[in-house]
Amino acid sequence: MKKKLAFAVILLGIAGLSLPAYNLLVPYTSNALQQYKSDDPLSVRAAAILSEKCAGCHSQGSGLPVYGSLPVAKQLLALDISMGTKNVDYVKELMPEKPQPISAAALAKTESVVEKGSMPPGHYLAMHWNHALNADDKKTLTEWARETRAKQAPVGIPAELAKEVLQPLPDTVNVDPAKVALGDKLFHDVRLSKDNTVACATCHDLKKGGTDQLPFSKGVGGAVGGINAPTVFNSAFQFIQFWDGRAADLAAQADGPVNNPAEMASNWDEATAKLSQDAEFTAAFNAVYPDGYKKDNFVNAIAEFEKTLVTPGPFDKYLKGDENALTADQKAGLKIFKDTGCANCHCGPILGGQSFELMGLHKDYFADRGNVKDADLGRFSVTKVESDKHRLKVPTLRNIKLTAPYFHDSTTSDLAKAVETMAKYQSGTTLSTEQVAQVVQFLEALTGEFRGQKL
Ligand code: HEC
Ligand code: HEC
Ligand code: HEC
Numbered sequence: 001m002k003k004k005l006a007f008a009v010i011l012l013g014i015a016g017l018s019l020p021a022y023n024l025l026v027p028y029t030s031n032a033l034q035q036y037k038s039d040d041p042l043s044v045r046a047a048a049i050l051s052e053k054c055a056g057c058h059s060q061g062s063g064l065p066v067y068g069s070l071p072v073a074k075q076l077l078a079l080d081i082s083m084g085t086k087n088v089d090y091v092k093e094l095m096p097e098k099p100q101p102i103s104a105a106a107l108a109k110t111e112s113v114v115e116k117g118s119m120p121p122g123h124y125l126a127m128h129w130n131h132a133l134n135a136d137d138k139k140t141l142t143e144w145a146r147e148t149r150a151k152q153a154p155v156g157i158p159a160e161l162a163k164e165v166l167q168p169l170p171d172t173v174n175v176d177p178a179k180v181a182l183g184d185k186l187f188h189d190v191r192l193s194k195d196n197t198v199a200c201a202t203c204h205d206l207k208k209g210g211t212d213q214l215p216f217s218k219g220v221g222g223a224v225g226g227i228n229a230p231t232v233f234n235s236a237f238q239f240i241q242f243w244d245g246r247a248a249d250l251a252a253q254a255d256g257p258v259n260n261p262a263e264m265a266s267n268w269d270e271a272t273a274k275l276s277q278d279a280e281f282t283a284a285f286n287a288v289y290p291d292g293y294k295k296d297n298f299v300n301a302i303a304e305f306e307k308t309l310v311t312p313g314p315f316d317k318y319l320k321g322d323e324n325a326l327t328a329d330q331k332a333g334l335k336i337f338k339d340t341g342c343a344n345c346h347c348g349p350i351l352g353g354q355s356f357e358l359m360g361l362h363k364d365y366f367a368d369r370g371n372v373k374d375a376d377l378g379r380f381s382v383t384k385v386e387s388d389k390h391r392l393k394v395p396t397l398r399n400i401k402l403t404a405p406y407f408h409d410s411t412t413s414d415l416a417k418a419v420e421t422m423a424k425y426q427s428g429t430t431l432s433t434e435q436v437a438q439v440v441q442f443l444e445a446l447t448g449e450f451r452g453q454k455l
Pocket of ligand 1: 054079087121133
C-alpha cells in the first residue's frame with residue numbers, strides 16, 4: 001500500500017514537473033515585440049526583455065505557450081491576458097499605430113513592478129522557471145524607464161529630477177508675450193459666444209482653480225453639459241486634451257467650445273464679425289498676426305496664453321530639495337500615494353495627463369454606479385475600439401483641493417471620498433481613515449501659485 005502511494009506521488013510529481021521542465025527545454029517567448037525598432041540601444045534591450053517575459057500577457061494575440069490550448073489553462077491565460085492588457089499593453093505602447101512617445105504611466109508602472117518584484121506573477125513563474133527577471137533585466141528596465149522619462153519630459157525640468165516618476169513643474173515656459181496678452185483677452189471675452197454671455201473663463205475661472213466648481217457646466221442659454229469641466233491650469237503638460245483625448249493639443253482644443261452648442265454656441269466667423277467692430281483690439285491683433293482674424297490665429301493665441309497657466313507650489317519646492325516644504329503628514333501621504341500605486345497613473349509634473357486608464361481597473365465602477373451614458377465611454381468615443389471603453393484621460397491632481405466636484409461624472413465633492421474611490425477601483429485596496437487623511441493632506445500641497453498669488 002505504502003509502495004503504491006509512493007509510486008503515485010512520484011507519478012504525480014513527474015506529471016507536475018513535466019510542464020515546467022518542458023517550458024525550460026523549449027522556452028516559450030511571445031513574439032509580440034520582435035518587430036520593434038529603435039535607434040536607442042537601451043530601448044532595444046528593454047523591448048527584448050518585455051517581449052520575452054512580459055508581452056505574452058501584456059498584449060492581445062501574441063501567441064500562447066504550448067499548454068495554452070488545454071481547457072483550464074486556456075481560461076486562466078485568457079484572464080491573465082485580459083487583466084494584463086487592461087493594466088498595460090506593451091505592444092500598443094512600444095509599437096503604436098501612429099508614432100507617439102511611450103506613456104509616462106507605462107514607464108512608471110514598469111519601474112514599480114520591477115522594484116516590487118511582482119511581475120511576472122507567481123503562478124506563471126511556477127510554470128516558467130526561467131522567466132523571472134534577473135538582476136540584469138531589472139537594471140535594464142529601471143534604467144530604460146528613468147532615461148526614457150527624462151528624454152520625454154517637458155523642457156525646463158532640471159535633468160536629474162526629470163528621471164523621477166513625480167517631477168516639479170518647469171521653472172519657465174517658452175512663450176511669445178504679445179500672443180499671450182491677446183490670448184488672455186480672448187480667454188476672458190464673452191464675444192466668443194453666441195449671445196455674449198459666456199467666455200472660456202466662465203467655465204474655467206482662474207479664481208476657482210481653473211474650473212467652474214459645478215458638477216456640469218452651464219453654456220449659452222443655460223445649456224448643461226454632460227461631463228465635468230477639468231481645470232485649464234497646467235493643461236499644457238497633458239499628452240492630449242479632453243477626457244476622451246479628442247483634441248491633440250491646446251490649439252485644437254480651443255476650437256471645440258466656441259462651436260459647441262452646449263457651450264459657446266458660436267463660430268469663428270461670428271466672433272470675427274463682432275471683434276472687427278473693436279478697432280483697438282483689431283489693431284493689436286493684426287500687429288501680432290498680420291493675416292488678421294482667422295481660426296488658426298485665434299486658437300494659437302489662446303493656446304499660447306494657456307501655456308502660461310503654470311502653478312508651482314510647496315510640492316515643487318520639496319522635490320527640489322526643501323525638506324520643510326511639506327509637513328510630516330504630507331510626506332506620509334506622499335509615501336502612501338507612491339506605495340499604493342497612485343503615482344503610476346498620476347505621474348509626471350502634473351500628476352496625471354499622461355495616459356488613458358480604465359476607470360474601474362480592479363472593480364467595475366460603472367456597474368456599481370449604474371446609468372451608463374455616452375460621457376462615460378471615454379477613449380472609445382474616439383477610437384470605437386472595445387478595449388478603449390471607459391478609458392479616460394487621467395486628470396491632473398494639481399490644485400485638486402480647489403476643483404471639486406471630482407471625477408468626470410462629478411460623483412463626489414469630498415476629496416477623502418475621491419481618494420477612497422480611487423484606492424478601491426484603481427488600486428484594488430482599502431486605505432485606513434488615517435491613511436486617506438494623509439493622502440488628502442499631501443494632495444493639498446499640490447495647490448500652487450499663479451502670478452505670485454496662492455490660488
Ligand atoms: C502570466 C501573465 C503575465 C506575465 C507573464 C506578466 N504579467 Fe504583468 N500583469 C499580469 C496580470 C494578471 C496583472 C494584473 C495584476 C493585478 O491587477 O492584480 C499584471 C499587472 C502588471 C502591471 C500593472 C501593475 C501595477 O501595479 O500597476 C505591470 C506594470 C506589469 N504587469 C508589468 C509586467 C512586466 C514588466 C512583466 C514582465 C517582466 C509582466 N508584467 C509579466 C499578468 C502578467
Ligand atoms: C460651458 C462651459 C465651457 C466653456 C465656455 C469652455 N469650456 Fe473648456 N471645458 C469644458 C468642459 C465641460 C470640458 C471637458 C469636456 C470633455 O472632456 O469632453 C472642457 C475642457 C477643456 C480643456 C481640456 C482640459 C483637459 O484636461 O482635458 C481645455 C484646455 C479647455 N476646456 C479650455 C477652454 C477654452 C480655451 C475655452 C474657450 C475657447 C473653453 N474651454 C470654454 C467646459 C467649458
Ligand atoms: C490605474 C490608474 C489610476 C490609479 C492607480 C489611480 N488613479 Fe486616480 N484617476 C484615474 C482616472 C482614470 C481618473 C478619472 C476617473 C473618472 O473621472 O471617472 C482618476 C481620478 C482621480 C481623482 C479625481 C480627479 C478629478 O479632477 O476629478 C483623484 C483625486 C485621484 N484620481 C486620486 C488618486 C489616488 C489618491 C490614487 C491612489 C489611491 C489614484 N488616484 C490611483 C486613474 C488612476
